[in-house]
Amino acid sequence: MKAGLYETLERIAATTEERKGADPKKSYVASLFAKGDDAMLKKIGEEATETVLAAKSGDKLHLVREAADLWFHSMILLARHGLGPGDVLAELHRREGIPGLDEKAARKK
Secondary structure, eight states: OOOOOOHHHHHHHHHHHHTTTSSSOHHHHHHHHOOOHHHHHHHHHHHHHHHHHHHHHHHHHHHHHHHHHHHHHHHHHHHHOOHHHHHHHOOOOOOOOOOOOHHHHHTTT
């Protein structure tokens, strides 16, 4: 990973926190918070679908852009629940080196 990329996630998370309570007419993030959980979840679904369609198209730039939208909206949802990129990275770190099937089976117990 390029140096500074984690810091980019942290800056986006900090900006999201700052904008949570801003004027919804002036901030996209604030507008999502004002609309509530269902609007946030709908947006995640839309972005996930767009990411899938971009992957099927074979257009790598389109895929990257849609994945960025999905990540961004996921970060907004995480912030809604008092979480951030560090929480997700910690979970990925915990899973590192554990075979996927073993990790999935362990969650069912």
